[in-house]
Amino acid sequence: MPLSKDELLKAYRMMKTIREFEERLHVEFATGEIPGFVHLYAGEEASATGFCMHLDDRDKIASNHRGHGHSIGKGCDVDAMMAEIYGRGNGLCGGKGGSMHIADLSKGMMGANGIVGGGSPLACGAALAAKQLGTGGVAISFFGDGASNQGTSMESLNLASVWNLPCIFVVENNGYAEATSSKYSVACDDAADRASAFNMPGVVVDGHDFFAVYEAAGEAVKRAREGKGPTLIECKLNRYYGHFEGDAQTYRGKDEVKNLRATIDCLDRFRAKVTSADLLSEAELDVIDGEVAALIDGSVEKAKAAPMPAPAELLTDVYISY
Amino acid sequence: MPLSKDELLKAYRMMKTIREFEERLHVEFATGEIPGFVHLYAGEEASATGFCMHLDDRDKIASNHRGHGHSIGKGCDVDAMMAEIYGRGNGLCGGKGGSMHIADLSKGMMGANGIVGGGSPLACGAALAAKQLGTGGVAISFFGDGASNQGTSMESLNLASVWNLPCIFVVENNGYAEATSSKYSVACDDAADRASAFNMPGVVVDGHDFFAVYEAAGEAVKRAREGKGPTLIECKLNRYYGHFEGDAQTYRGKDEVKNLRATIDCLDRFRAKVTSADLLSEAELDVIDGEVAALIDGSVEKAKAAPMPAPAELLTDVYISY
C-alpha cells in the first residue's frame, strides 16, 4: 500500500525533526550547557520513523538510551523534550529524567532507558495489556546490537512467543556498542537470525531506507494486530556521532562517518526517491526544512530561558501515596 | 572409536551408581529423615555418564539443582555425598550445602546450583581459565529445558562463542520445568535449534541411549580441546520421579512414567545392547549391580550414623580472611 502524499510529508517531517533535534544538540552540547550523558540518534532516523508511522494511540513503545528519535516518532512534544534535556522544570519529566529517561506515557512512549536491555520486558508487558484489554494495540521495543545479546532481550523474545504477544522487537544495529563492534559481540551473522530460536519471523532491513523499514514494519504491525504474534526486525544503520557526546570515535575507520553521510544518508535518500518519482517536490520538502529549523530554534531558545525545577521538586513524585 | 571393555564396565557402574543412589533416596526421603528439597536424576543417567566418561582432572562441570548424577559422574565420593544430603558434619560440604549445593572443586565439580540458569556463566569461567592457563581442559554446563530460556544461559552461549571457549552446554530436556511443559516454555522446536543463533553446532541426541550421548559428547569435547569452540547439545530424556521429592506429578500423563520405565530405560537399553553384542555378560553386569547396591547401602548406613556438624561450624567458612 503506497503512502499518501500527506503520509510522505509526515514521514519526512518526522525524520527531519529528529535530525535537526540531534544536530542541534550536538552543537549545543559542545558549549557545555547541556548536562549529563547525551546519546544522539542522527543517522538512524529512518528506523524510528518507519515504525512509528504505523502506530496510533493504542500503541506503545519502549526505548533505550538513544531515545530522542523514538520519542519524536511517537509524538512527544519537542519543546518539552528539549527542556527536559536541559533539565528544566517545564521539561517533559519536570527535569528529573533528562535525555536518558524521556517518557510520555500519555503518548504511549514508555520511556528511554539507562539500562541496556531494560526495555524489552516492559514492551512485553504493554503488549500483554493490549491483548488482555483487547485494545488492538501493539508494542515495540527498540534496542541496539549490543542490547540484543543481553539476557533480558532474549528472554523477552521467548516470552513474547510463548504468550503470542502483539510485540515487535527492533534491533537497531549501528555496528557498535560503545566502542565494541557488533561483529565481535553478536555471535551470529545477523541479529535477526535469532528469530528462529524463538519461533518468530526474523527480518533484516536496510535501516537507511525509510521505505524498506516502513514496509517491514507494516507487515510486523499487521501480524501483531491480527493476533499472529511477535516479529524480530533488524535495521542495519549507522550513527553519525559518538556513542555519547564527547566520544571522539577513534575506534571507527578513518572517514567512516564522512563516507556514510555522503552515500547512504536516510534523508538524502528519501528526498531523492520522492522527488525523482514526482511524489513530492523539492520545494515542498524545503518548506518542511524551514519549519523544522524554526521549531528546533524555538525549542532551544525556550529551554534555555526556562527556569530550573523548584527545589521542593526534589522530594515529590516518588510515591503516589505513602 | 569403540569403548574398551573397561570403559563399558565403568560406564555401567557409573549409571548404576547414580540410579541406585537416587532410588534409595526416594525411599529414604519418604521416611522423613532427609531434610530440604531433593531433586532426583533417576531416568537421566545416560546423559551425565555419556559426558563424564570423556572427562579427566583438567575438566570441570557446573551443575544444577538436579545434580547428584553429575556429581557421581565427575567422581565425587558417594559416601560424602550421601552424608551431605543427610546434613552431616562429614558430608562433602560439611553439611552446610545439602543436595542443592553439592560440590567438590578438587574433583572439578563446581557445584550443584539452586538458581536455575546459574551454572552456565560459571562454566564459561572455568573454560576461560583452562584456555588462559593452557591446561587443555574443557568445561561442561548441565542444565534443564526450563533453564535453557533463562537469560543467563543464552548470554553464556553468546559469550562462549565470542570468546571461543572450550565449553559445552548440555540441555537435559526432560520435558518439564517443575509442572510446566517444555513444549510451552521453549518457543522453538528443539532447544538445540538455538545453537545457530550463537554460531555453534547444535545437536539433538536421544538421552536414553548412552552410546548416542557418548558419541555426541566425544565430538564436542574433542572440538573444545582442539580450540574450536563451544557446542550446544540437547539430550531428550525423562525423569522418573517428581520435580522434587513430594511432588505427586499429577500434571503428567496417566502411566507416563510407568511406560517410560518399561520401554526406554537407559540402563535396560545399555544392558540389552552390550549383552546382545557380546561385549559384556549378564553376569559381569550383575556383579556391578551387587557392588553398587552394597555401596549405597553402606553410604546410607554411614550417613545416618554420622554426627551433625559441630555448632561452631555455623560461623566458619564464610570468609578466608576477614
Added chain:
Amino acid sequence: MARNISYQQAIGEALAQEMERDETVILMGEDVAGGAGSPGEDDAWGGVLGVTKGLYGKFGDRVMDTPITESAFIGAAVGAATSGLRPVAELMFIDFMGVCFDQMFNQAAKFRYMFGGNAETPVVIRTMYGAGFRAAAQHSQCLYPVFTHIPGLKVVTPSTPYDAKGLLIQSIRDNDPVIFCEHKALYTLEGDVPEEAYAIPFGEANVTREGDDVTIVTLGRMLHVAHEAADALAKEKISCEVVDLRTTSPMDTDTIIESVENTGRLVVLDESHPRCSIATDVSAIVAQEAFGALKAPIRMVTAPHVPVPFAENLEDLYIPDAGQVQQAVRTVMGKD
C-alpha cells in the same frame, strides 16, 4: 464473618476477591496456573507451594504460567502495570531476585520519579522468604532490607493470616510497586480472617502486646518468637511491648518512637543478616529521634553474618530464637 483459615488460604482468598472485583488484576508466575502444556491434570500446581491453586480454574487466562525467565516476566508485569493492568507477579523465592532485580529497582521503583510524576506502576511482586525449611543458602534468605533500601518500592511483611489478607488487598489496590514478602514457615499458621475483603493501610505498625519495660520491634515470622519471649519474660516480671512493623517501607517510626518513649528500652528482632538491615534501621532511627528516652543501650537480635546453612542443627542455631530475645531483654534491663 471471620473464620479460622491459614496464612496461605488468606493469600489465595485475597487474590481471588481482588480478581473478582477488578478485571485488570492478573496473575503470572512459574506454575501459578498449574503447569501449562502438560498432559495430566489441569491446575495441578498452584505455584510451587500451592498458594494460587484453583485460580486458573476460576479466572482462566488471567492466570498465566511463565517460562523461567524472571527478568522477562517481572518486567512484563511492570510494563503491563504502566499500561492499564494491575499485575500480581510471583517471584517464587525472594532469593531469585538477583536474576531480575533491575526490573524491580531501576524500572518499577523509579518510573514515577524519573518521569516527573508521569507514570503509575501498580504492580505487586509476591515472594517467599525466610529460613527454617532446610532449603539452604539460596532458598532461605530474607532480603527485604535490600528492597527497603530502594526509594520507590513499598515492602510488606505480614506476620498473620489476618494481616496477609488485608495487606495483600492493599498491595493490589495501591498505585505504587509493592514487594509482598510471605514467610514460608507461616503458610500453615491459622488465624481468624474475615470473609469479606478489607485493606490494611501501609505504614501502620501493630502493637500486638502492650508492656512497660522494653519495646521489642519485630516483623514477619519473628513476631511469634517475640511473643514467645515476652511470655517467658512475663514470668520474670519483665513487661514487654511488642511492635509488629507490618511494612518496612513505609515504616511507622511514630509508633516505634512512642513505644520507646514509654518503655525507655529497645530490642530489635529481625531474621535478616545483621548489616544494613531492618534491625540497624530501627535502632538508628531511635538513636536519632528518641535518644532522650533511652535508659539503656539498644540491642539487636538478628541472624549472624553468614549464609543460611543446610544442616538442621546449624539452621536452628542460625534462626534467632526466643532465648536470644530473652537474653537481649535481660541485658537492656540490666539483669544479665
Added chain:
Amino acid sequence: MARNISYQQAIGEALAQEMERDETVILMGEDVAGGAGSPGEDDAWGGVLGVTKGLYGKFGDRVMDTPITESAFIGAAVGAATSGLRPVAELMFIDFMGVCFDQMFNQAAKFRYMFGGNAETPVVIRTMYGAGFRAAAQHSQCLYPVFTHIPGLKVVTPSTPYDAKGLLIQSIRDNDPVIFCEHKALYTLEGDVPEEAYAIPFGEANVTREGDDVTIVTLGRMLHVAHEAADALAKEKISCEVVDLRTTSPMDTDTIIESVENTGRLVVLDESHPRCSIATDVSAIVAQEAFGALKAPIRMVTAPHVPVPFAENLEDLYIPDAGQVQQAVRTVMGKD
C-alpha cells in the same frame, strides 16, 4: 617514591602492577580493551572513562572486551576465580548490578560457606558509583549498602588516590570476592601515591582528622565533604574527629567506638539513601556498643529517600553537603 597522581591513575597503576606480578590476574569488561573488532585505533577506549586505557597494549589477551551481558561475564569471572585465575571484572556502573546480582550474591558470595570451605573465589568486581555527574536515576546510585548486607562479600570504598591503589592491590590479592566501588567524582582527584606496590588491609578505618567534640564517620567522596565541614566548624571552635571507613565490609567498629568513646557524639555522613544503609549501620552499632559514651542523639546525614534527580539544581540538593553536616554537628553539640 610518591608522586602526585589522580585516583584514576592510581587504579590503573594498581591493575598494571598486579598483572605484572601475577600472571593469573586478568581483566574483563565492556570496552576495557578499547573496543574489540572495531576498524579504527586499537585500545581506543579503556572502559567508559578510560581507567584501563593502555592495559590491552601491555597485556594483550589478558584484557578482554565483553558483550553487554553482565550476568555472563561477571559469572565467568566468578567461575574463573574458582578455577585458578584472579579476575578483575568491571561492572561499568554500580547501577547495573540489577542484571547480574545473582552471580555476585548467590554464587560468588556463598560458595565458600555452601561448599563447606571447599572453594576460594578471588574475584574483584570494580564498579563506579555516586551522584554528581548529571547522570540521573539509573547511573548515580551508591548501592554499596546492598552489597554490605550480603555475607561473603567484601566491600571497599576508597576515598583518595593513595587508598584507591592500596585497597585495589589488597582486593586483587584477597582470596574472597570483593566489590571495589569507585566514586566517579573522585577520578580526577590528585594525591600522593607511592610508585611501588603496597596493600592496605581491609577493616582498618582511617582517622583522617583528630578531634574532641564530635566523631564524623563517613566514606568515599563524602570524606571530603566531612573535612570541609570540619574546617568550617573549627572556626566555630567545634573540634571534629573524622573517620573514613575505607571498607564497609569488613567494617572497623573498634575504631568507630573508640572515637565515639572519646568525643561522646556521633554524626554519620553517607551519600546513600537513608534506609538500611551505612548510616543506619554505624548508628545502630554505636547505639548498641557505645551507648554509655553518647552525650547526645546520633545524627545521620544522607541523601533523601528518592531516586537521584537529573536537573542540576536538584542533584546538588540531593547530595549531602558540608552545610548539612555542620548543622548536624551543631545539633549534637546542642548549638542549634
